Amino acid sequence: MDPVTLGFIGVGLLVALIVIGVPVAFAAAVIGIGGLWYMRGIDTAIGLSGIVPHATSTSYELSVLPLFIAIGFLALHAGITRGAFQAARLWLGRAPGGLATATIFASAGFSAVSGASTATAAVFTRLAVPEMEQRGYDRALAAGVVAVGGTLAALIPPSAILVIYGILVEESIGRLLLAGIIPGIISMAIYMVVITIVVKRNPSLAPSLEPVRMIEKLKSLTQVWGILAVVGVILGGVYFGWMTPTESAAVGTAIILSIAATRGMRLVDLKAGLLETVKTTAMIFMVIWGVLVFVRFLAFTGMPAMVTDAVLELDVAPWVILMGVILLYLVMGMVLDGLGMLILTLPVIYPAIIALGYDPIWFGVLVVKMIEIGLITPPVGLNCYVVHGVRPDIPLEQVFRGVAPFLVGEVVIVAILVLFPEVVLFLPDTMMN
Template sequence: MTPEMIGFVGMGLLLVLLALRVPVALCMLLVGFFGFANVISFDAAFAMAKSVPLDVLTNYDFSAIPMFIFMGVLASHSGMAGSLFDASRKMFGGWRGGMAIAAVSSCGVFSAISGSSLATASTMSRVALPEMERGGYAPTLATGALAAGGTLGIMIPPSIALLLYAILTEQSVGDMFAAGLIPGLMGLVFYIITVSIVVKLKPDVAAPSEPTTLKQKLQAITGLAPFGGVFVLIVFGIYGGLFTPTEGASIGAFATLLYALAKGMRGRGLWDATQETLALSAIVFFMLVGAETLGYFISASRISFTITEYVSGLGLSNLGVLLCMLLLYFVLGCFMDAIAMLLITVPVVYPIITSIGIDPVWFGIITVLTVELGLITPPVGMNVFVIKATAP
């Protein structure tokens, strides 16, 4: 078989393995290794297998990932998430559906530290869902608001998904974070508007929140201070040229650690947070090793160039090509985690979008927004399954 044919067979096999529920990282690793071996040689594949893990684990840019994960885990274990929801609930006190709006708002603010949609949905569900249940909220509104609000985690910076996209496509991390800020905030505003419309049309799904005075609302803003402080420290530090995104992640993690210690976190809690961070980081880096291996196979088989030539020959407009890709991401998002999806598809689609003149940063933001939709879309919306684990 020609290298191109081997490439297409390998990608088909990858989809089959994913459908059989084989772990994503292992799928990419196996297909990448054996595909590269068939295109080049087994000796070259073994040499690649020895070098790729070392290259990934010693890549300085990737060191920001465990730092962002550590920030989110510390925020969850130190009680920051509970304080955040309590502050948001007071700010929207007296509103019909105020707790649902507070849940969405808390997800948006928490995502500024977490950087992960699944972590945001999981953490805020444990905090907010019991309160909404006690407040008489319909389960559909309570879980739906948290699932939708959780998707903001991969858009509002600092975002692990935007960070990985920037590294994979060699774009500026600062540019990606800057481009994601306004769409992320717009998503937060429109989710709040949607909750308000739902409770207006169906008053029985939510009860009015406990009224709070103006003084209480203003005092509640102090509950947002830790998140606002870390967010400002990271984002403005990066944009102001004070430090790199990787350094910013370390500084943000250290600032969050200081807050957690000040709130009473001690040895046991810190050890649990460290273990959880290591476990989540290991999963991400395993996927990165698999994606790098798969990337070598894709490059050797030249399927990305073949697809690019084919798409160019179809005579589609840039908008037509873009819509086809977004449809692909929307469908894949219904079945796959956002990070895994980006790692698998970006090496294939990136040459196509650059060849037709689409701005890579703009395309990255549109792609992540589309992936967000997949996180709450049947049959397998990942955020929905996360909340399902919290509320069987």
């Protein structure tokens, strides 16, 4: 069989297995090993499959991932999340849809110590939705805001998905983390504008809150210093070149542990946070191992190079191909999760995009933004399912109705990233080595 044809068959099998529910790690690994076995024999297949996990797990760059995951779970069990939400509520509650806007801000704050979209959505479904309901907010709006707020964790450092992208395409983790900051801030601003417009058109969706004294607002800021410290260490250390991403993540973890100790974190909560960290890390490492075996198989087939050559020979402008890639990610986001999208597309699309002259850091942020949109787009919309899973009394269609206005905002955000790539590249290009 022609190797390129075999590569296409491998991709098709991977899509089929993922669609029917086979875990991504196992699907990618089985197809990769099977393909290598068919092409190069059992010795090569077993040899590469053994080398990849060891080489990956002993990589210094990959050690940043479990540390970032630990920061998120320890912050959750230390109770830092509730303080951030209460502070945002006091400062923003009087604005139109103020409690919804406060949820976006608090979600961004938790994202800055979490890096996990579904965890952020789950936490604020428990924390913010009941308070919005108590204050008379429309339930669909409340659920939609929480689902959308959770997507910020995909961009705002420390983003696990950006780290995985960097590992898969062998790009600088530090530059990728810095590249997500301004797009994350832009996303927050657009979400706030959407909330304001929706509430201005129908004030009954979000009644105004009572005024709060300035002294209470100032006192609330003491609840957010931990988040600011962690963000400052991670981003400042990487930007100024004082620390590697792994070193900054280690210091951030130490800060979170110190805060947890001062707040009287129970041993059972510490154990739970560490156990969840280990489980999540093991799951992500398995996915990475399986994907890298699959990528080795595709490299032997020559399929990615063939696709790159075919794309370069197209008699169209590069931006037309880019729009096609964006539409592809939009459609895939409706049926696949973020990791699945990266696994299926990067081995084939990434070489072609880079050959067209697009910056790999900018493309990484754009891809992650499209993954964010997929998290709130039906019929899958993983964050929407998380909200419904935590609150089964909120129908899934109500959650999707709540996120609908924000999808218009997402189109605006993607347009900004495409038309003004400098908003992504400014911080990475000015970082100090």
